[in-house]
Amino acid sequence: xxxxxxxxxxxxxSGAVLLIVYLVQVTxxxxxxxxxxxxxxxxxxxxLVFIGIGIGVTIAVEIVFHILYSVGIxxxxxxxxxxxxxxxxxxxxxxDIEKNIKQEMVEDEMAKLIDLKSLRIGYVITGIGFxxxxxxxxxxxxxxLMVNILFGSFFLAGIMEGFAKIFYYxxxx
Amino acid sequence: xGKKFEITNEIRKLRFFADEMTQQQLAEKAGVSRQxxxxxxxxxxxxxxxxxxxxxxxxxxxxxxxxxxxxxxxKKKTNKKGAQS
Numbered sequence: 001x002x003x004x005x006x007x008x009x010x011x012x013x014s015g016a017v018l019l020i021v022y023l024v025q026v027t028x029x030x031x032x033x034x035x036x037x038x039x040x041x042x043x044x045x046x047x048l049v050f051i052g053i054g055i056g057v058t059i060a061v062e063i064v065f066h067i068l069y070s071v072g073i074x075x076x077x078x079x080x081x082x083x084x085x086x087x088x089x090x091x092x093x094x095x096d097i098e099k100n101i102k103q104e105m106v107e108d109e110m111a112k113l114i115d116l117k118s119l120r121i122g123y124v125i126t127g128i129g130f131x132x133x134x135x136x137x138x139x140x141x142x143x144x145l146m147v148n149i150l151f152g153s154f155f156l157a158g159i160m161e162g163f164a165k166i167f168y169y170x171x172x173x
Numbered sequence: 174x175g176k177k178f179e180i181t182n183e184i185r186k187l188r189f190f191a192d193e194m195t196q197q198q199l200a201e202k203a204g205v206s207r208q209x210x211x212x213x214x215x216x217x218x219x220x221x222x223x224x225x226x227x228x229x230x231x232x233x234x235x236x237x238x239x240x241x242x243x244x245x246x247x248k249k250k251t252n253k254k255g256a257q258s
Contacts, residue, residue, distance in 0.1 A: 099201070173212075
């Protein structure tokens with residue numbers, strides 16, 4: 001599996017986990033009576049907390065992923081070093097390992113094009129979420145539901161964007 | 174008759190003649206990831222003009238030796254009713 005696909009899968013997983021945790025929190029708080037249908041202040045607080053957590057988790061996951069991925073490449077390449085007895089050649093291979101890590105993580109024109117195309121899909125899903133939330137409001141459902149659909153659509157857009165990226169990487173642009 | 178266009182490449186052949194150059198080596202020379210070279214070679218991605226030139230430069234050949242632009246003639250489905258009358 002390539003660097004871009006592995007990175008995207010990691011992002012999808014972290015996004016999905018965040019969405020599930022948020023939904024569990026909202027449902028739990030609503031059932032326990034902490035959140036009321038017409039009281040949006042607590043909901044806004046919870047959302048802000050989750051946005052903060054989301055940013056923190058994304059940064060942490062990216063850092064851990066890059067460390068683990070670099071270690072993975074280094075371990076794979078170090079087999080070559082072990083097989084080599086010549087010390088001068090060992091240095092070359094160690095340089096190769098560094099070069100390979102950099103080479104794998106390069107973001108080129110194809111990656112940028114795929115990013116743009118999948119971002120467009122993300123925007124469409126966010127738009128659909130926004131329209132759905134308005135329809136929900138027009139149909140007479142509480143604003144609590146509307147705000148949650150809107151918030152959920154952002155998370156869902158991020159996840160779908162990831163799936164679109166994987167699709168483009170496998171099928172081609 | 175409908176016309177369809179296709180961009181083909183000879184990267185695999187050129188890599189073979191360049192001492193079996195690996196995709197990784199070509200990616201390094203062209204300044205892109207190996208995945209992009211895999212996609213270009215497999216016809217899954219049409220590179221920009223700049224990348225196309227860089228790939229050609231990596232093999233020291235003119236760009237038309239690496240990439241070809243072909244027109245495929247595609248026959249239109251014949252209308253049975255039209256054919257009968």
